[in-house]
Amino acid sequence: MTVTDTKNQTRSETPAPGAAGEAQAYFACTDLHAYYGESYIVQGVSFHINKGEIVALLGRNGAGKTSTLRTIARTDDPQLKRGQIWLDGQAVHEMASFQAARAGVGMVPEDRRIIPGLTVEENLQLAQIAEPVGWSIERLYEHFPRLAERRKQEGVTLSGGEQQMLAVARALARDVKLLLLDEPYEGLAPVIVQEIERIVEQIKALGLTTLIVEQNAIAALHLADRAVILDMGQIVFDGGAQEVLDNADLRQEYLAI
Ligand SMILES: Nc1ncnc2c1ncn2[C@@H]1O[C@H](COP(=O)(O)OP(=O)(O)O)[C@@H](O)[C@H]1O
Numbered sequence: 351m352t353v354t355d356t357k358n359q360t361r362s363e364t365p366a367p368g369a370a371g372e373a374q375a376y377f378a379c380t381d382l383h384a385y386y387g388e389s390y391i392v393q394g395v396s397f398h399i400n401k402g403e404i405v406a407l408l409g410r411n412g413a414g415k416t417s418t419l420r421t422i423a424r425t426d427d428p429q430l431k432r433g434q435i436w437l438d439g440q441a442v443h444e445m446a447s448f449q450a451a452r453a454g455v456g457m458v459p460e461d462r463r464i465i466p467g468l469t470v471e472e473n474l475q476l477a478q479i480a481e482p483v484g485w486s487i488e489r490l491y492e493h494f495p496r497l498a499e500r501r502k503q504e505g506v507t508l509s510g511g512e513q514q515m516l517a518v519a520r521a522l523a524r525d526v527k528l529l530l531l532d533e534p535y536e537g538l539a540p541v542i543v544q545e546i547e548r549i550v551e552q553i554k555a556l557g558l559t560t561l562i563v564e565q566n567a568i569a570a571l572h573l574a575d576r577a578v579i580l581d582m583g584q585i586v587f588d589g590g591a592q593e594v595l596d597n598a599d600l601r602q603e604y605l606a607i
């Protein structure tokens with residue numbers, strides 16, 4: 351696929367053009383435009399993530415956060431009509447969702463999608479049916495001892511927090527290069543949120559690159575290195591997480607916090 355940008359440059363052979371001039375960002379999306387049918391939702395989104403960084407993707411309800419994650423994961427809906435997505439030198443914008451997953455895009459959707467009728471362990475094993483495989487089940491259990499305790503229990507009978515851990519563990523069971531977390535704290539008690547935060551911090555310490563969408567913006571900002579704020583399908587801020595924490599006007603305007 352060849353994409354022509356507004357300056358009439360053909361960029362299909364240019365690797366990873368960064369949003370802010372970073373020539374070779376580990377992950378970069380540039381000028382993404384995506385639609386649900388006729389509905390134009392993702393309206394020219396560009397940002398980058400350096401290797402090993404956690405970036406928080408924030409914005410009000412309906413701002414287009416989930417749609418942006420789905421676009422990056424190359425799901426059929428919304429449909430990407432223009433723009434480029436590069437991950438570790440790979441042209442994700444030219445891929446179908448299964449190819450993006452194989453290339454290392456690991457999406458943990460908001461509804462977690464734990465497979466009914468399968469135990470915790472079977473959910474993890476199923477994730478490893480196809481190459482490339484990531485962490486071993488043993489290693490996953492070391493990092494998620496609660497899942498080890500519940501390995502024989504049906505996944506959908508776990509608590510909300512444990513299901514979230516299982517969803518993250520299942521992503522790590524694949525060879526993931528970019529972890530996409532959509533509202534991992536949704537519906538969880540504060541004490542469980544802290545537990546999930548610790549897991550994300552552990553994952554960061556291991557060098558995994560993460561994009562986290564969260565309504566609980568303060569929690570996400572404490573975890574993240576940088577933040578990108580979306581409003582009506584467009585990026586309105588791209589900068590340090592601390593800058594957002596320090597800027598009450600910005601938070602009030604776009605995050606209502
Ligand atoms: N499947 C869909 N079909 C049509 N419009 C959708 C669909 N999913 C989301 N939208 C619309 O896209 C916009 C952005 O939604 P979404 O990406 O879910 O926002 P966020 O995750 O930031 O809350 C909203 O106006 C929403 O109504």
Ligand SMILES: [Mg+2]
Nearest residue numbers: 415416417460
């Ligand atoms: Mg959403």
